[in-house]
Amino acid sequence: MAVALIPLVYLAVRTAEAGADRIAAELWTERVGLLALRSLGLASVVTVACVLLGVGTAFLVTRTDLPARRLFAVLAALPLAVPTYIAAFAWVSTAPRLEGFWPAALVLTLCSYPYVLLPVAAALRGADPAQEEVSRSLGRSGWRTFTAVTLRQVRPATAAGALLVALYVLSDFGAVSILRAETFTRAIFVSFDLGFDRTGALVLSSVLVALTVLLLGGETTTRRRGARYARLSGARRPASRLSLGPARWPAMAALVVVAVLALGVPAASLGRRLAAGTSRPGALPEVLTAAGNSLTVSLAGAALTMLLALPLGLLAARAPGPLTTALDRLAYLGHALPGVVIGLSLIFFGINVAYPLYQTRWLLALAYATLFLPLAVGAVASAAAQSPARLEEVARSLGRGPWTVLRTVTLPLILPGIGAGAALVFLTGMKELPATLLLRPTGTDTLATELWTSTAVGAYAAAAPYAVLLVVISALPTWLLVARSGLLDKEKRA
Amino acid sequence: MSEVVVSGVIKRYGRVTALAGVDLRVPSGRLTAVLGPSGCGKTTLLRCLAGFERLDAGEIRIDGALVAGGGRHLPTHRRNIAVVPQEGALFPHLSVADNVGYGLDRATRRSDRIAEVLALVGLAGLGTRMPHQLSGGQQQRVAVARALAPRPSVVLLDEPFSALDAGLRAGLRHDVRDALRADGATGVLVTHDQGEALSVADQVVVLRDGRVIQAAAPATVYREPANPWVAEFVGDAVLLPADVEQGVARTALGLVPVTGAVPDGPVTVLVRPEQVRLTAGPGGVTATVLRHDFHGHDALVGLGLTDGTRITARVLDGDATVALGGEVTVRVDGAARAFPADPSVGRPVPTPVRLAG
Numbered sequence: 129m130a131v132a133l134i135p136l137v138y139l140a141v142r143t144a145e146a147g148a149d150r151i152a153a154e155l156w157t158e159r160v161g162l163l164a165l166r167s168l169g170l171a172s173v174v175t176v177a178c179v180l181l182g183v184g185t186a187f188l189v190t191r192t193d194l195p196a197r198r199l200f201a202v203l204a205a206l207p208l209a210v211p212t213y214i215a216a217f218a219w220v221s222t223a224p225r226l227e228g229f230w231p232a233a234l235v236l237t238l239c240s241y242p243y244v245l246l247p248v249a250a251a252l253r254g255a256d257p258a259q260e261e262v263s264r265s266l267g268r269s270g271w272r273t274f275t276a277v278t279l280r281q282v283r284p285a286t287a288a289g290a291l292l293v294a295l296y297v298l299s300d301f302g303a304v305s306i307l308r309a310e311t312f313t314r315a316i317f318v319s320f321d322l323g324f325d326r327t328g329a330l331v332l333s334s335v336l337v338a339l340t341v342l343l344l345g346g347e348t349t350t351r352r353r354g355a356r357y358a359r360l361s362g363a364r365r366p367a368s369r370l371s372l373g374p375a376r377w378p379a380m381a382a383l384v385v386v387a388v389l390a391l392g393v394p395a396a397s398l399g400r401r402l403a404a405g406t407s408r409p410g411a412l413p414e415v416l417t418a419a420g421n422s423l424t425v426s427l428a429g430a431a432l433t434m435l436l437a438l439p440l441g442l443l444a445a446r447a448p449g450p451l452t453t454a455l456d457r458l459a460y461l462g463h464a465l466p467g468v469v470i471g472l473s474l475i476f477f478g479i480n481v482a483y484p485l486y487q488t489r490w491l492l493a494l495a496y497a498t499l500f501l502p503l504a505v506g507a508v509a510s511a512a513a514q515s516p517a518r519l520e521e522v523a524r525s526l527g528r529g530p531w532t533v534l535r536t537v538t539l540p541l542i543l544p545g546i547g548a549g550a551a552l553v554f555l556t557g558m559k560e561l562p563a564t565l566l567l568r569p570t571g572t573d574t575l576a577t578e579l580w581t582s583t584a585v586g587a588y589a590a591a592a593p594y595a596v597l598l599v600v601i602s603a604l605p606t607w608l609l610v611a612r613s614g615l616l617d618k619e620k621r622a
Numbered sequence: 623m624s625e626v627v628v629s630g631v632i633k634r635y636g637r638v639t640a641l642a643g644v645d646l647r648v649p650s651g652r653l654t655a656v657l658g659p660s661g662c663g664k665t666t667l668l669r670c671l672a673g674f675e676r677l678d679a680g681e682i683r684i685d686g687a688l689v690a691g692g693g694r695h696l697p698t699h700r701r702n703i704a705v706v707p708q709e710g711a712l713f714p715h716l717s718v719a720d721n722v723g724y725g726l727d728r729a730t731r732r733s734d735r736i737a738e739v740l741a742l743v744g745l746a747g748l749g750t751r752m753p754h755q756l757s758g759g760q761q762q763r764v765a766v767a768r769a770l771a772p773r774p775s776v777v778l779l780d781e782p783f784s785a786l787d788a789g790l791r792a793g794l795r796h797d798v799r800d801a802l803r804a805d806g807a808t809g810v811l812v813t814h815d816q817g818e819a820l821s822v823a824d825q826v827v828v829l830r831d832g833r834v835i836q837a838a839a840p841a842t843v844y845r846e847p848a849n850p851w852v853a854e855f856v857g858d859a860v861l862l863p864a865d866v867e868q869g870v871a872r873t874a875l876g877l878v879p880v881t882g883a884v885p886d887g888p889v890t891v892l893v894r895p896e897q898v899r900l901t902a903g904p905g906g907v908t909a910t911v912l913r914h915d916f917h918g919h920d921a922l923v924g925l926g927l928t929d930g931t932r933i934t935a936r937v938l939d940g941d942a943t944v945a946l947g948g949e950v951t952v953r954v955d956g957a958a959r960a961f962p963a964d965p966s967v968g969r970p971v972p973t974p975v976r977l978a979g
Contacts, residue, residue, distance in 0.1 A: 518711045522765075524698040525672055525705040526725030527772060536724075540715045 136337070136465075138481075139473045143334050146327045154331040159315075164335065167311045170233055170304070171297040177237040178293045181386065182244025183279075183286055188379055190252040191278075192370045200383050201249070202610070207390040208242045209606040211559045213302020214595045215239050217579065218394035220306055221401060221588035232309035238390040239303070240296050244289035246610070251285035252278070270370065294343055298336065299466035301562040306583055312336045313468045317562065320472060330476075333469040340465070398599070401592035414578070415593050422574040425489050425564070426557035429496025433504045434550045436497055441508020446517070470498050471566030478567075487569045495563040500553045507552060511545020548608070555605045559598050575601075624685040624775035624808050625650045626671065631680035631691075633666050633832075640666040642832035643680070648776070648825075653802055653809040655823030657816060659855070663832040664812045668778050671810065672705050673698035684775050704769035706779045710761040712753040718764050719749030725772035739767040742801040759790045766798050770805050777802060779811040783818065795822050816856045820844060828852050844894075846881065850961050853892045858922070860893040860933045866960060874931045875952060876907055880960040888963040895922060897955045898935035900944065906951040909933070911944045925952065 143151065154160070188194050189201040207215075215235050219226055259281065263273040279286075301313040312332055320329040372379060405411060474495050478486035485491045515538045523533040561576045568577060575594045582591035626648035633641040640663045648654045656664045669675045671682060673689070673696060681691025684703070689696040704725065712721050722739060723731040740746055743763040753761060762782055769777045782798070783791045799822040802809045813819050819826050820840040827837040828848070836848035847853040850861050864871035864878070871878050871891050875898070878891060900923065912932070913924030923935045923944055935952065937944070944950060 516711070518707055518709075519713060521672070521674055521698070522705055522707060522711050522768075523713070523724065525701075525703055525778070526768070527699050527702065528725070529697075529699050537713055541713075 136473070138477045139330065139333055139337070139469065142476055143330045146330065150327055151331055154328055155335070160332070160335065163310065163312050163315050163332070164339070166229065166309070167298060167336075167339070170229065170236070170309065170311060171294045173233045174236045174240065174297045175290050175294045177233070178241040178244045179286060179290050181237065181241040182289060183248050183282070185241070185383065185386070186245050186249040186252055186282075187278075188383065190249050192372050192376070192379070194372060194376055194379060194383075196380075200380075200387075203387040203391065204245055204383070205242050205610045206603075206606065207239050208610075209603040210239055210391070210394055210599055211302065211561070211576075211602055212236060212239045212300055213306055213561055213576075213583075214398075214579070214598060215390075215394050216303035216306040217583050217588070217591060217595060218397035220583070221591075222393060222397045224586075227308040229309050232304050232307040232311075234389075235303050235307060236297055236300060238386070240293045241390075243292040243296065244286060247285040247289045248282050251282040255281040291343065295340060298339060298343070299468075301466065301468050302580070312339075313466055313562065316466075316468050316472065317566075320566075329472055333466075333472055336466055336469060394599075398592055398596050401589045402596055404589035405592035411590070411593060415575075415597070418573050418575050418578045418594065419597065421568075421572050422558050422576070425492050425568075425572075425574060426496070426554050428489055428493040429500070429557045430550050430554035432493045433497040433500050433553045434508075434546070436501055437504035437508050437549070438546070440501075441505045442512050444505065445509045445512030465499060467495075467499060467560060467562035468566070470495055471563035474498070474563075475566055489569060489572070492564060492567040492569075495567050496553070496557045496560065499560065499563060500556055503556065504549050504553050507549025508542075508546055511542040511549065514545055515541035552605050552608065555601055558601045626776055626808065626810070627683045628667075628671070629681055629683075631667070631670060631682065632678045633663075633670055633675060634678050640832055641670065644829075644832070644834055646827055646834055646837065648808060648810055650808050651806050652824040653799055653811060653822060654825045654827060655811045655813055655819035656827045656829055657813055657819040657856070658829035660814055662829045664814075664829050665780060666832075667829065668705075668780050668810065668812045671776070672703055672778055673701050702772075702775045704772065704774040704777050706762075706765045706769045706777065706782045708781045709785055710753075710758075710765040710782075712761055712764055712768070714753055716753075717749065718745070718751045718753065718756070721753065721764055722749070722768045722771050724768060725774075730772075735771055739771045739801075739805070740764075742770065742804055743767045744797055758786055759794055762786065762794060763797070766801060770801065770807060773805070773807075775808065777807050777809045779809060781813055782811075784813070784815070791818070798822075820856065826856075828855065830855075846959055847892065850890055850892065853959070853961075858895045858934055858936070860895060860898065862891050862893065862931065862933075863963065864889050864891045864960070871958060871960060873954075873958075874907070874927050874929060875933070875954050878954045879957045881957045882960075884960045889960040890963055891958040891960050893933075893954055893958050895934045895936035897958070898925075898933060899953050899955050900935055900937060900950045901953070902950065906953050908949050909952050911946055911948050911950060914944060914946060925950070 146154075185200075185204045189197045189204065194200065210218075212235065215238065216232075219231065219235055255278070260273050260277050263277045264270070268276060299313065301317065304311045305314045305317065312335065316329050316332045316336070319332065474491055475486075478491050482491075485494070519537055519541075520533050523537045524530070528536065558574075559576055561580060564574055565577055565580060568574065573581070575598050579591045579594035579598065582588070582594070626646075628644055628646040628648075631641050631644045632639070642663075644663075644667060646667075656667060658664045666675065670677055670690065676695050677690050679691075682689050684701065688694055689701050712718075713724065716724065718740070719736050722736045726735060736749065737746065740749060743766050745760060745763050745767065748756070748760070753764070756764065765782065766777075766779075769779075779798075783795050786794065795818055811819070811823060820843070823840060825837060826840050826843045828835045828843065830851065836843055836852055838846075843852065844856055847856060850859075853859045853861065862873045862875065864873040865887070866872075866880060866884050866889050867886050869880060869884065871880050871889065873891055873893075875893070878893065880889075880891060907927065909925040909927050911923060912926050913922075915922040915924075920936050920938050923937055925933050925935060927933065933952075
């Protein structure tokens with residue numbers, strides 16, 4: 129866990145070193161206030177929009193007789209496969225004038241509403257229809273039952289999704305930068321990149337981390353409340369579907385519009401630019417080199433991350449208690465810690481403490497390990513649940529010693545899950561932008577940084593091949609997520 | 623052939639005492655059922671026998687060898703025991719044959735021991751299946767075969783049938799008993815189901831609040847329970863206040879002889895519902911029929927006596943003689959068991975009797 133804390137501790141130490149006067153001078157400026165307002169404003173707008181869009185879509189695809197529900201479910205989940213900076217790139221390359229707060233809000237909403245959709249859809253499917261039936265039988269109308277029972281059943285899922293969105297927006301760097309919406313992450317990067325203004329960047333980073341912690345505190349409260357929504361055990365029955373009647377055509381139209389905006393625009397834009405981008409002389413070798421770099425850096429990151437995650441995950445799964453709860457919370461922190469902040473902290477750490485690592489791929493791998501450790505620990509812990517303690521007890525009772533049990537029972541059962549976790553970390557590392565941008569050794573370009581560089585100078589055609597490759601790479605973990613949410617399960621006959 | 627002796631075992635979890643000094647002898651080659659309500663400590667006892675838990679005091683010997691107690695804790699895998707857990711817990715990545723062969727050494731695995739125990743539990747020829755291809759009952763049979771295969775000193779069964787539905791359960795528990803018997807295995811079956819304990823075990827150990835209340839043959843536990851609580855726990859019971867005079871109890875149901883030597887004075891007597899006979903005519907104690915629960919093979923009739931006492935009778939010959947609200951004459955067949963008087967039982971019901979509709 130120490131590895132995960134290095135950057136944060138370092139951030140705190142260096143910030144404190146600057147001295148109170150300096151910090152105050154940096155902090156209490158109109159600019160910081162504006163940045164905070166704008167970041168929080170963006171997070172609020174996007175979160176509210178995502179909740180409306182996510183809950184609405186989840187209800188339409190799970191609880192109504194909407195035609196082609198499964199198709200719409202997949203279409204609604206797919207935006208997860210589009211990294212926000214690629215969506216932003218697609219919009220900018222379609223309409224170059226598009227920039228500022230509201231376009232950023234639009235793009236971020238279209239990219240992140242699946243974070244609300246997926247948990248809410250899963251909760252709607254899992255919710256006990258008996259509660260709704262009881263409400264109806266007690267004389268509540270369909271609409272009042274929906275607001276009084278159904279929405280409350282999915283409230284924990286909605287809150288969890290909304291939190292993810294808010295954290296995601298706060299830490300997003302690529303989209304807001306490309307769309308020139310002045311937020312914290314962008315300001316941190318710019319003050320570091322242009323002016324090499326360390327103290328300014330550090331202070332801004334600390335404020336961003338503080339905002340994140342504030343949000344996480346809110347999450348803890350919703351969690352506690354969530355405990356009250358336990359479902360009674362019993363045979364599960366699918367809920368009856370609401371008949372939309374003629375309303376199903378506007379509902380379908382709305383979903384189509386969202387899908388076109390979220391998927392159609394990027395697809396059209398990338399498709400249009402791709403031909404030009406690949407026919408450019410020298411494009412192929414550049415793309416291949418970048419892909420190779422992405423591959424090796426992400427592999428190193430994934431290996432390091434899994435190495436650290438294995439003992440932690442096994443411990444968390446075997447010894448439930450405060451530690452497990454803390455680790456669980458950290459899974460959120462993974463979405464919360466902005467890559468810009470991690471990257472920045474590790475640069476200072478590299479320069480001042482571990483200089484041999486500075487400007488090597490290992491520092492970048494360390495950044496990935498910090499960013500994705502919670503993701504990996506979660507994967508290992510849930511894999512370890514595949515081998516319940518009961519099985520190991522039986523094996524021991526049959527005369528097998530601890531090591532034999534580990535080799536013949538535990539490992540065979542948990543390896544597939546651990547492999548999936550490693551793949552997830554690997555793929556997530558491939559599309560990581562801000563930390564990579566800050567930490568890559570000079571001259572080493574990855575898919576994400578090439579895309580960034582090309583976009584920055586308006587070379588949209590040159591950026592297209594990288595964008596397409598990245599979308600393909602992101603599609604795989606998205607598919608895993610969607611499949612796990614149960615959104616695609618065949619409906620059982622009642 | 624192996625005998626298990628448990629003496630003075632105490633096990634605490636924090637401030638909760640799960641086992642408060644358990645003494646127990648499990649005879650070799652027999653099936654002993656540990657029976658008790660949930661929370662009585664029966665699963666803890668099993669986990670102590672298996673070596674999953676360390677004792678706080680007392681000792682456990684298997685075949686005379688000390689496996690736990692006195693600072694010694696032989697790890698599970700050296701105790702030569704085998705566990706059949708509640709939900710089977712088959713290794714999902716191994717075939718049925720590999721599951722059964724898990725506890726065997728290489729040489730034995732190649733012999734026909736696997737086929738032998740699979741046949742014993744009625745699953746001959748299913749060795750190549752994977753666990754998820756089996757029904758719940760079949761999975762439990764595999765779990766039993768897996769436990770039997772290495773010929774352990776003791777097979778520990780932890781409510782192995784409770785997850786199955788009633789019809790399957792009855793058949794399976796007798797097959798398992800027969801398989802254990804055919805293999806000469808010593809078994810300890812933990813259960814909260816008194817029917818299960820009485821029907822399959824050679825010895826029933828009744829556990830309550832971490833103590834052994836009674837350990838005896840099933841028929842003894844049923845007919846001569848150690849106290850009124852055991853009497854009610856192992857079956858339907860009519861407990862009546864009575865006065866004993868020279869071996870005969872004066873009860874609300876008339877004079878009933880008591881078993882054993884009981885000193886004169888107030889007692890509580892146990893009458894089993896099947897001892898209560900109903901006749902149509904007068905002559906004896908009259909009672910009103912309040913309730914009639916038809917079970918197919920027999921029926922339980924709830925009766926109210928004139929003094930307000932409520933009793934239950936088991937009748938075999940259907941519903942011919944009784945009509946709700948009708949009057950019948952009752953008498954007690956055979957002898958009753960007497961306990962020291964307990965003021966809490968058999969008190970007349972204060973509320974007015976309401977006829978069931």
